[in-house]
Amino acid sequence: MxxxxxxxxxxxxxxxxxxxxxxxxxxxxxxxxxxxxxxxxxxxxxxxxxxxxxxxxxxxxxxxxxxxxxxxxxxxxVMPEALTHRVLSQSGLRRRKAIKTLAWLATGVTVAGGLGSSREVRDYVAALNAQYRTGVGQTSRQQLADGSILWLNTASAADAEFSDVLRRVVLHRGEIMIQTAHDNRQPARPLVVDVAAGRMQALGTRFLVRLEDNDTMLTVLEGRVMVTPSGKGTPQLVEAGSRVRFDEDRVEAPAPSDESMAAWSRQLLMPDGMRLDEFIAELGRYRRGYLGCAPEVASLRLVGVYPLNDIDRILNTLEATLPVKVRRILPWWVTVEAAAPDRHPE
Structure with missing residues (x-):
């Protein structure tokens, strides 16, 4: 069946x-x-x-x-990863035709609820054809032509387009971190990251950019970044130690950030007082399927260092250290729920 x-x-x-x-x-x-x-x-x-x-x-x-x-x-x-891998391993005309086929399949996923608009389909296809890509649970480190370092988080896709006047990175999906290098060209070319919601220009910096459902999250770890929304929003300078959400029309007020937000580049999650439901949502980005958290245990707090190379081990650790149980209804549908009243972690 x-x-x-x-x-x-x-x-x-x-x-x-x-x-x-x-x-x-x-x-x-x-x-x-x-x-x-x-x-x-x-x-x-x-x-x-x-x-x-x-x-x-x-x-x-x-x-x-x-x-x-x-x-x-x-x-x-509908879209098995093996099929996608075979398509993207093609070259030239065969690859372009295969990607068109995947675009057609992507519209089928729209019917099933996976993609919601023609723009999302275009973004999906752009991500399939991106220069740099990672699958679910994978991260990658790339050195760009100017010496800058680009890290890609799980299920991410980006392109790097360098010209005589501009160093440009386009993020199509997921999350990246960039450590900028000094440009040897004279005059020095600006380094920017473009997303649908706007442009971020690096000012000697290390920063993260993450695409979320309705917003883009910018986290500045070193230096400064200028955010310019693509719509009516006012440009804003974001300093090191700050993060902001923005869309096409506004940049929210900055909130504090820290180095733990870049721990994924070392294959780690490092919650520091994070709610369990937020931790489970973050962990769910690194595995296929559904990973949920029951409301009864959502407010439990976590601290520690969790290696991302073994998600099942992390779930087992949660069972051993918190009053929770991990329930696996289907191989791809897993939830974290309250443990039985008489069960307490050692």
Whole structure:
């Protein structure tokens, strides 16, 4: 039986979610994953499917949760990483044709909920064709033509375009860190990082740029960076030890930053009083599938150093040191929940 349960997609029998309709709770998501596990079993009968359909029709949050589970499953069934690797290993005309094919497949993911607009599809294809790329759980260190160092975090993609007047890095997806080098050209060429929301110009610096759902996060560790939004926002100079969020129309007030935010470049996570739900969300960037945190344990705080080369070991450590348990409903659907009342870490 195929993992992707296309034969009973709820969209075939239920009205689509309406704007403002209930969003799935953690409990909704757990129930949806459990139903997915039941229905993928070859022994699941019509009675089980009727109960599933009844559950699905009860609440908009149930339908939204089911769509989320299907979307996560589609990451494994629609665009397998091996296919992407084979496409990108081509060269010349064959590579360009193959990328067009992946672009067509990407529009299919849009239907499944993975991509939401033509702009996102364009960004997705640009990332596939980028000069520098990393997969989920991978990081990379690159030396650019001027001697600057570019680090890429998990699932990231960027291009470097150097001309006679400008040193330009374009971030398409994920997160990068740049350690700028002195430009030997006279006059010296500015080094900039471009994202859809605007441009960042380095002023002798080391800094991180991270694309998030609706914003871009800039973290300056050394030197200064000038942020210029691409819309109506006012340019802002960001000093070392600060981070800002910005979009096309505004730059938020700076917040403090520190070296722990660059720990991923050494394959580490270093929470210092971080909430458990925030830590789990960050950890989830380094593995495929869904990694969730129950509301009952979300506010627990973490400190320490966690190597990113073994996510399961990190989860086991959480079980051993916090009053939590790790629940694996499916290989790609894992949650951190409250431990039984009589269980306490040693």
């Amino acid at each position: 195929q993992d992707n349960l296309q034969f009973h997609r709820p969209s075939e029998n239920l009205p689509p979610l309406q704007p403002g309709e209930a969003q799935p709770s953690f409990s909704d998501l757990q129930q949806a994953a459990e139903w997915f596990a039941v229905l993928r079993d070859e022994d699941a009968g019509e009675a089980a499917r009727r109960r599933w359909r009844q559950w699905l029709e009860e609440d908009g949050g149930h339908r939204a949760a089911w769509q989320r589970v299907e979307t996560v499953n589609a990451e494994f069934g």
